[in-house]
Amino acid sequence: MKSCSLCNDEQKQATVYDSRGRSVAIDGSSLVFVENYREYAGGMLQTQQSSLPINYCPMCGKRLEQGEE
Numbered sequence: 791m792k793s794c795s796l797c798n799d800e801q802k803q804a805t806v807y808d809s810r811g812r813s814v815a816i817d818g819s820s821l822v823f824v825e826n827y828r829e830y831a832g833g834m835l836q837t838q839q840s841s842l843p844i845n846y847c848p849m850c851g852k853r854l855e856q857g858e859e
């Protein structure tokens with residue numbers, strides 16, 4: 791079965807970065823983005839997290855294991 795660094799079961803903590811510099815990880819059946827940014831130069835570093843429910847890995851297309859539904 792194909793897998794990649796994003797969804798590989800043996801590397802669940804693997805972090806990849808998308809084109810905007812956000813770290814991307816799969817948590818269950820959600821894709822979680824964590825973005826660090828500063829509101830202004832020299833300001834406090836802010837962290838913004840967002841998640842997106844997914845069924846397939848966006849990098850390699852592997853179907854993700856789903857819970858009972």
Ligand SMILES: [Zn+2]
Pocket residue numbers: 793794795796797798847848849850851852
């Ligand atoms: Zn994958």
